[in-house]
Amino acid sequence: QVLLQESGPGLVKPSQTLSLTCTVSGASISTAKYYWNWIRQHPGEGLEWIGRIYYSGGVYFNPSVKSRATISQDTSKNQFSLTLTSVTSADTAVYYCAREVSGPQRGDFDYWGQGALVTVSS
């Protein structure tokens, strides 16, 4: 069974850095079969894709956050992480990590974490 679990501070001060980690069990992040993604959902709103990392370390971002976001991986712990700098209240959201099936005819998110609420407030 594939499980993803987000962890990190639930409260971040404005202008500081948001850091979240996704721990994966039941699947290896070191396989070419999948991408590992971060997706967020502002309160009461829809889903927004943030970015993804591939087993090779290649990363891709939504232009809306590209200048502030970093995604990294720790294959020894089977984890990948998101950092978002210079946060504002607009970054308050539930942050999900999700597995994406790779391949030219895929690109769907088949497993999701339970989500982590991050509030940006002083």
Next chain:
Amino acid sequence: SYELTQPPSVSVSPGQTATITCSGDRLGTKFASWYQQRPGQSPVLVIHQDDKRPSGIPDRFSASNSGSTATLTISGAQPADEADYYCQAWDNNVAVFGGGTKVTVL
């Protein structure tokens, strides 16, 4: 930037058919996926590659994608199907989600 447009809400009576549309420029040339999100829960993949159901998804869920519109159909809707539904596609290496459709079964 690429946009996917969904109706904000759809209402359906139990046992009847609900249809949710998702519109985007040349969406039919891309692969569309659909997600169900019940209140307080994480999204669940219900359709991938336009019309394929993952294991465990009831066959009352079906979908199609052609032209500029992808469509999710729930045949014989049940109270458990009451949720928000999101379409998703990729454009220029960016995953794009529709704004979501709230399906009410009453």
